[in-house]
Amino acid sequence: MVSSRFCLFFSLIPSLVAAQACQLQFDGRIDADLAAADFDVPNDIFSETFVIGQGLVFSKALRLLPAAAGSSFDVDIGAEPVEVLISDDSIFQDQVAFRRAELLPASNDGADASTQGVKTLHFSVLKDAVRPLNLSHEYQLVFLESQDFSTNQFVLKTGSILGQNTADPDTLQLFGNLNDGQLLFSTAFTAGVFHNFALTLDFDQLTTQVFFSRGGDALASVTDVLQNDVSGQGQFHFGVLKKPVGGVGDITQNGDQPDAINEGIIFGGIFQEDSADGCISLEP
Numbered sequence: 001m002v003s004s005r006f007c008l009f010f011s012l013i014p015s016l017v018a019a020q021a022c023q024l025q026f027d028g029r030i031d032a033d034l035a036a037a038d039f040d041v042p043n044d045i046f047s048e049t050f051v052i053g054q055g056l057v058f059s060k061a062l063r064l065l066p067a068a069a070g071s072s073f074d075v076d077i078g079a080e081p082v083e084v085l086i087s088d089d090s091i092f093q094d095q096v097a098f099r100r101a102e103l104l105p106a107s108n109d110g111a112d113a114s115t116q117g118v119k120t121l122h123f124s125v126l127k128d129a130v131r132p133l134n135l136s137h138e139y140q141l142v143f144l145e146s147q148d149f150s151t152n153q154f155v156l157k158t159g160s161i162l163g164q165n166t167a168d169p170d171t172l173q174l175f176g177n178l179n180d181g182q183l184l185f186s187t188a189f190t191a192g193v194f195h196n197f198a199l200t201l202d203f204d205q206l207t208t209q210v211f212f213s214r215g216g217d218a219l220a221s222v223t224d225v226l227q228n229d230v231s232g233q234g235q236f237h238f239g240v241l242k243k244p245v246g247g248v249g250d251i252t253q254n255g256d257q258p259d260a261i262n263e264g265i266i267f268g269g270i271f272q273e274d275s276a277d278g279c280i281s282l283e284p
């Protein structure tokens with residue numbers, strides 16, 4: 001069997017399926033010849049500026065792993081997974097009660113085509129057994145923040161969600177627009193295996209459909225096409241945003257963050273494809 005990107009639209013035309021079947025909007029998969037320091041300077045993969053602690057550089061907040069350790073969407077093209085790390089110094093601007101470091105696609109300036117039409121966002125997340133999260137806290141791992149910073153149109157969280165009674169904090173919980181607080185999908189956050197997500201975001205119809213798999217399995221839909229207000233454009237974030245506990249009022253400023261933080265999450269297979277014609281890669 002030919003290893004190829006499965007594409008719903010072109011699936012009846014196998015000769016077109018080989019290599020890249022769907023047109024890419026951005027590609028966050030990292031060539032094996034790149035080093036963490038390449039992300040300290042302008043590059044065509046991720047912003048060298050945002051989001052990182054004051055005075056820090058991305059080479060101190062990123063750890064590149066061998067390509068062989070990648071998600072199936074990385075291994076397919078020999079790309080390296082990347083771990084995003086936080087420490088006590090991961091204080092972005094004046095947000096003294098948050099610890100955060102996030103990768104933003106270089107081409108995603110908040111008003112670009114990645115938040116127009118119909119796009120499918122791919123990413124995979126893996127725990128680091130050596131740098132575990134503290135599940136007493138809430139974390140945002142992947143989100144779209146609107147251009148006016150007023151909401152997240154979707155957000156993948158883990159840990160103890162603030163304002164909720166989280167039954168099992170060791171869960172990946174994907175929420176729709178925070179204005180509605182709709183839980184789109186949740187699944188156990190299992191050690192030692194990549195959790196592969198694809199989100200088809202329809203910026204015209206204002207819907208979201210979630211596809212998911214673990215490890216090397218092909219993605220499968222885990223939701224219907226759900227109403228979800230994805231309007232407002234903005235930027236996609238991939239990383240670790242750790243919220244405080246016990247914060248009152250503005251939690252960017254108030255709440256507890258115990259020190260000696262050494263935490264990280266491993267990302268693979270970050271890319272976005274154009275699904276205006278129904279194209280979506282369910283397997284590499």
Ligand SMILES: *[C@@H]1O[C@H](CO)[C@@H](O)[C@H](O)[C@H]1NC(C)=O
Nearest residue numbers: 134135136137245256257258
């Ligand atoms: C995890 O966070 C809680 C709440 O901030 C804190 O009390 C606890 O000491 C932390 N655990 C570790 C291992 O850091």
